[in-house]
Amino acid sequence: MIPPKPRARSDRVSLWRYVRLFRQDILSAQPARLYRAWMAEFRTPFFRSYLVNQPDLVRLVLKDRPQDFPKSDRIGEGLRPLLGNSVFLTNGATWQRQRRIIDPAFEGGRLRDTYGQMWAAACAARDRLAARAGEEVEIEEVTSHAAADVIFRTLFSIPIEDSIASAVFHEFRAYQRTQPILNLAAFVPLPSWMPRFFRRDTRAAAARIRGLITQLTERRMAEIAAGTAPDDLATKIMTTADPETGDRFSTEEMVDQVAIFFLAGHETSASALAWALYLMALYPDWQDRVASEAQALSRGDFAEAAKLKISRDVFRETLRLYPPVPMMVRETSCPERFRDRDVPRGAQVVLSPWHLHRHERLWDNPDGFDPARWASENGRTCARDAFIPFSAGARVCTGAGFAMVEGTLLLSLLLRDLRVAPAEGRVPEPVAHLTVRARDGIALRITRR
Template sequence: MLPPKPPARAEKVSVWGYIKLFRRDVLSANPARLYRAKMAEFRTPFFTSYLVNEPALWKLVINERPQDFPKSGRMRAGLEPVMGRSVFVSNGADWERQRRIIDPAFEGGRLRYSFPAILAAARAAVERLGQGGRIEVEERMSHAAADVIFRALFSLPIGTTEASAVFHAFRAHQATQPLLNLAGFLPLPRWFPRFHRRSTLKTARRIRALITAMTERRAAEIAAGTAPDDLATKIMTTADPLTGQRFNTKEMVDQVATFFLAGHETSASALAWTLYLIALDPALQARLAAEADAVLGAAPDFSAVSRLRLARDVFREALRLYPPLPMLVREAAQPECFRGRAVKPGAQIVVSPWHLGRHKDLWQDPDAFCPARWQTPEGRASAREGFIPFSSGPRACTGAGFAMVEGPLILAMLAQRFTFTPVEGRLPVPVAFLTVRARDGIWLDIAPRTPA
């Protein structure tokens, strides 16, 4: 089964033509040869970029020597309006300090402790679909993912109006802000203005205003001794073991904005594409429903998630085909040699979960939707070489564990309750701005499942 992917551009295009295409959509701006290349070089008048698909190369950059390949300042320029200097975009000592404060919140039994919040959000998502109908599922999954974040971070279920505001603010932000803004193509000093669009700055301010109000309210609750024991409280009360300092309000807003992007936008994208993929296969939906009936029962506990094997494989296959973050961009801090080519300091190094997940040398039938591959030795070997939807190494997403509980659980509960059918004439076309979404949304016909 071959789900849609964006058309590849012509092999020959001018530099400025490529920049224009890239700003419109990252995925369709790239030529088809990148799905089979071990490495590709792209030159502009201002910098050189290398896409590295060879496993030994991307593992060198991401896993083995991350300190020599910090996050690209060119990419950071595009993300700063909403994410500030959070752990997602910082480097060096700043990044190490932030991880020392954040990581304890995700260690030990925190995921198990947060499971009731994830389950409550999943149940609410099921109930909001009611009797189904023709529905744009990206917005519904965005509501569900935002609800998970609100409950896990701040112990608050998200209201419909508030969830809609968050969703539309992020979508508006994506529409105005590509992964790399124009300033990212130019050799500008740090202090120089970034040329963000007025609409980009407006949507960023709206997102940060919402998060700031929540953060300030939680700080007051901590001071009064009335704060719940959730992720926000844990992070805000954790001191850096080296300096004894905690996050101030602005720093915490930066981190929460990142959690929204990493845990709300990305989870919503992955879930929406997963629902579209199962809509193409009624027999798979029936199997998912049967598994959910057998595993979840009336009151599922945390251990039930590990028994949702089919749901987990389906979700992983969706992540392979539609990784929410299509590109991880680093910068060479010193001279390197990649496949016999000299890489100068300042060169941009791109590791692409999108291209790795569909690479012809790494996967059998790479464009096909085939959840069964995850139970084969060949599929597991391919995953070790080309499956990094949450990045990898020291900078791997701290919320990856949350995603792999939230995604299969919500999928199983939805498949247990509903059937999904594609809408004729509404083929979703993947595009990438901050995350991989469908150009005109993902529309499905949803109906209550008839009990077996």
């Protein structure tokens, strides 16, 4: 049995047909040859883009010379109304300053400090889902709720039931269906006169979300000033000074960062966990192995997380098949030469975890679900050369370790006490919204173990 993926298009389509397909979904618009090509050039009278799958070129862009391939400003055309000047969008000295302030909050022992809040959110999610045993459940809604609870508990020490946290969550649920992580202008640089295909209400929804986040940030600023702030991620970031300048984030800067923490720490985790649960429904033998391993979970002790090896491999395989962020865009700052082709300055370089993780010339059984692959020679090689769910190099997601612990814990604790099965006649179709989601949701039947 092969997990679902979008049907690839024929290798040749007209520009205008491609634009129409892209507006429907970025994944199904791509030609089948991208799953076996080392590089593809998209050339029209208006633009050139280069999708890169060859591991040494991916390494060059992300690890060897990241300063020569900054993030494309075109990404901000769609996301800047929500994310402002956040670390996800900035480059150069601004980005370096932001990372110097943010990174200490996610180092070593801080992950141990957040584990208790993750455990509390996981238990709450299990209890909510257990109350619906015997029902058919839209699981993306459940995982979105659980991931939002994790981020609010670890960032601001408040549960999802907090009035502002709840309002942010519900606004974001509506927003994420209106805005793709990559708009057409990001993937194929359109001339300035061509429309960007944004929904009218996207900017207004982003403003509402930012207004709510501003309330949380100002409230925490006041608590810090009064000496009553809890020792959580928000307090750590707000009180950390740039070691080079001594500056701290202003309220507006912190709102930008909280917006991306919520996107990266909630939306991506919700996507990955939903697909992981669906895969467990498709493969009940692996589900039982995860559930059996999870019997060791008992007290929310961080030391238990190291024992979740099967769950970790299942979650990693989910990230391979359904990377939450399917494509990333960089821009050349100087002329390059890739595979005997001249790549001009200002060209878009597209790195696609979606295609790289399923590349037919790199992976054994690329479209199959096989958590055991990570112990094989091919799996270990590809893990190093062709697996970038959190990006790689200097711009690797600062919360990558956080996300792996969160995903394996939630998956383990839910399946320890509950069983999931596919809803009859419902096969989800992956599409790219803010992250890789199912076009019509993921329906699972829930029972108690």
